[in-house]
Amino acid sequence: MSGLKRLTLRALPFADAASEGLPLAQLLRLSLFQVSVGMASVMLLGTLNRVMIVELSVPAMIVAIMIALPVLIAPFRALLGFRSDTHKSAIGWKRVPYIWFGSLWQFGGLAVMPFALLVLSGDVVHTIPFAGEVLAALAFLMTGLGLHMTQTAGLALASDRATDETRPRVVALLYVMFLVGMGVSAVIIGGLLTEFTSLKLIRVVQGAAVVGVVLNLIALWKQESVRPMSADERAAPRPKFSDAWTDFMDGGQAGRLLVCVFVGTMAFNMQDVLLEPYGGEILGLSVSATTMLTALWAVGALLGFALAGARLAKGSNPYRLAGGGILAGVWAFSLVIFAAPMASNALFYAGALMIGFGGGLFAVATLTAAMTMPATGKAGRGLALGAWGAAQASAAGLAIAMGGTLRDWISTVATSGAWGTALDTPATGYSFVYHTEIGLLFVTLIVLGPLVRRSGPPTPMDINRRPLGLADFPT
Numbered sequence: 397m398s399g400l401k402r403l404t405l406r407a408l409p410f411a412d413a414a415s416e417g418l419p420l421a422q423l424l425r426l427s428l429f430q431v432s433v434g435m436a437s438v439m440l441l442g443t444l445n446r447v448m449i450v451e452l453s454v455p456a457m458i459v460a461i462m463i464a465l466p467v468l469i470a471p472f473r474a475l476l477g478f479r480s481d482t483h484k485s486a487i488g489w490k491r492v493p494y495i496w497f498g499s500l501w502q503f504g505g506l507a508v509m510p511f512a513l514l515v516l517s518g519d520v521v522h523t524i525p526f527a528g529e530v531l532a533a534l535a536f537l538m539t540g541l542g543l544h545m546t547q548t549a550g551l552a553l554a555s556d557r558a559t560d561e562t563r564p565r566v567v568a569l570l571y572v573m574f575l576v577g578m579g580v581s582a583v584i585i586g587g588l589l590t591e592f593t594s595l596k597l598i599r600v601v602q603g604a605a606v607v608g609v610v611l612n613l614i615a616l617w618k619q620e621s622v623r624p625m626s627a628d629e630r631a632a633p634r635p636k637f638s639d640a641w642t643d644f645m646d647g648g649q650a651g652r653l654l655v656c657v658f659v660g661t662m663a664f665n666m667q668d669v670l671l672e673p674y675g676g677e678i679l680g681l682s683v684s685a686t687t688m689l690t691a692l693w694a695v696g697a698l699l700g701f702a703l704a705g706a707r708l709a710k711g712s713n714p715y716r717l718a719g720g721g722i723l724a725g726v727w728a729f730s731l732v733i734f735a736a737p738m739a740s741n742a743l744f745y746a747g748a749l750m751i752g753f754g755g756g757l758f759a760v761a762t763l764t765a766a767m768t769m770p771a772t773g774k775a776g777r778g779l780a781l782g783a784w785g786a787a788q789a790s791a792a793g794l795a796i797a798m799g800g801t802l803r804d805w806i807s808t809v810a811t812s813g814a815w816g817t818a819l820d821t822p823a824t825g826y827s828f829v830y831h832t833e834i835g836l837l838f839v840t841l842i843v844l845g846p847l848v849r850r851s852g853p854p855t856p857m858d859i860n861r862r863p864l865g866l867a868d869f870p871t
Contacts, residue, residue, distance in 0.1 A: 418557040423566065426557075427573040428615040429495060429550040432608040434577025436502055436543050438585065439604055440466060440536065444513070447589070447597060454516055462532055466540020467793030473548045473786040480549045491556070492620045494549035499612040502542025506605035509535035510598040546612060548785055551763075553620060567764050568705035571756075575694060649847055654787045656718070656843045657762050661791035663836035664725055664755040666799035666829055668792075671732075671748060674826045678736050679744055689748045696752025700724075704760035714765040715847045721757030722844070724750055725837050729830045736823045759788070765847075803829050 418426075440463060448454040448462070480494045512535045516528030551570065558566040581604070588600050671689050675681040704717055728750035735744035766784035807825030809815065815824075 415559045415562045417559065418554075418562070418566075422619065423554075423569065425617070426550070426554060426615050426619050427570055428611045429546055430570050430573040431577035431580075432499070432502070432611040432615070433543055433547045433550075434574045434579075435581035435604055435611075436506070436539060436608060438578050438582045439506065439601065440539060440543075444509070444601075447592070448513060448516075452513060452516070454513075458516070458529065462536050465533055465536045466543065467789060469537065469540045469544050470789030470793065471786045473544050473783070473789070476545050476548045480552055489620055491549045491553035492616050495546050495553070495612060495616045498542045498545030498547075498549060499609050500542065501538050502546060502612075503605045503609045505535045505537070505539030505542060506608065507602055509539065510594075510601045513597070514594055544785065544789070550615070551785075553616075557619070563764065565705055565709055567708075567760055568701050571701055571760055571763075572698070575697065579694070650783070652843060652847055653762065653765055654783055656840055656847065657766075657784055657787040658791040659836055659843060660718070660722060660758055660762070660840040661788050662795040662798075663722075663833045663840055664751065664758065665792045665795040666802075666833050666836075667729075667732075667751065668796045668799065670799055670803055670826055670829060671751075674732070674736075674823075675744060678823045678826060679739070679741060681741065681744075689745075692745055692748045693752035696749040696754075697756035698752075700753045700756025700758075701760055704757050704764070708761075708764055713848070714761040715844060718758050718761035718765070719841065719844055719848060721754045721759075721761060722837050722840050724754030724757065726834055728754055729834050729837075733827055733830050736827070799829050802832065 448458075476494065480491050508531070512528065512531035516532045554566050554570060555563065585600060585604065589596060675689065700721065707717055708714060728747045731743045731747035731750065735741070735747060763784060803825040805825075806828040807822055810819045810824035811822065813820050
């Protein structure tokens with residue numbers, strides 16, 4: 397049996413992410429909340445985006461505003477995490493109520509969304525001004541609130557139950573399950589909506605709402621230990637968020653880590669809406685060829701997760717790994733820039749792969765740093781994870797908007813001939829954005845430097861030297 401156990405730990409992916417307090421079966425079940433979040437993200441950012449513009453003929457500006465609305469909830473993730481840290485209930489639950497009510501918000505938003513979109517598109521006759529816009533905005537806000545609440549509390553619960561040794565693997569597993577949720581749901585939803593009808597849209601979106609609630613219910617079932625609270629404990633005043641935030645920031649590294657996450661996420665995400673148009677407009681790639689970019693990005697991200705999981709499990713410093721992801725990003729955007737003058741599709745594809753690798757490595761490393769911050773004083777792990785999520789999501793939304801705006805503005809000026817014939821090309825706008833991202837990556841390195849210096853020697857003193865097995869890889 398001991399030999400079989402050792403073989404399982406080496407051959408089964410994520411088998412050694414389990415611990416006595418969080419067995420593998422419970423860990424895999426808990427990770428289903430990330431599948432639900434991934435599915436909701438696909439609905440908001442992919443499926444409904446295309447359906448509103450193409451099938452429902454909703455103006456692109458209104459679509460962009462609707463998609464940006466959930467990002468407005470992101471800054472409140474720190475508050476949501478803090479509330480889950482300090483929640484009081486008679487049975488002693490802290491994280492489960494927030495996962496459950498987040499699931500309900502997510503369900504409610506997706507349940508009413510198809511009807512709101514039909515009103516917005518003009519297919520439903522009504523006399524109330526701006527009824528479609530208001531209903532769609534509420535649906536997107538409800539879904540975004542549920543998504544952020546569920547993910548913040550779920551990550552905090554996983555961090556509470558994991559040990560210091562297994563926490564890096566738990567982070568990698570949760571990230572992979574998020575990608576799995578996005579990938580699988582994108583394929584299923586896309587197949588169901590191949591022949592679009594309004595009735596089919598209602599069925600698919602509301603079906604996704606039901607599946608999300610079911611997945612989250614399975615995920616949170618008996619995951620949090622129950623410690624009944626006395627009436628005096630429940631009546632005691634709740635700590636103030638301002639005091640907990642001050643305590644969190646007084647740690648010295650917390651504020652700098654959040655700035656690093658914000659700037660680094662902006663650097664990796666400004667290209668989010670530009671890579672495929674760049675490949676089609678500048679390199680002349682077909683639609684089928686540019687669709688490979690998403691797959692390459694996902695492969696690169698999984699490789700980044702694999703490296704992060706393997707190195708962190710061996711005791712590597714998360715801040716140094718984040719620096720490695722930033723340097724990979726510098727190489728990635730350089731390859732993308734040189735792909736245009738050299739007319740090289742290979743450089744372009746290699747750059748897309750490395751963007752995913754660098755971004756994945758940076759995200760897992762900084763999330764691990766947030767999860768491993770000491771849960772002492774007034775600031776708990778929920779606050780730290782919520783602050784990380786707020787910085788990451790807010791920066792991603794801002795970066796996407798800035799990337800598209802900068803590209804349009806610079807391209808308009810360059811193609812007008814104001815900067816001379818050398819820059820009178822559509823590639824100038826794209827290149828400006830990619831150069832800006834490289835600059836932001838160097839700024840991120842500057843912010844990260846003091847964290848690396850304070851975090852110990854380059855080589856960890858206590859390293860697990862077991863052979864590298866399949867359990868070190870996220871998929």
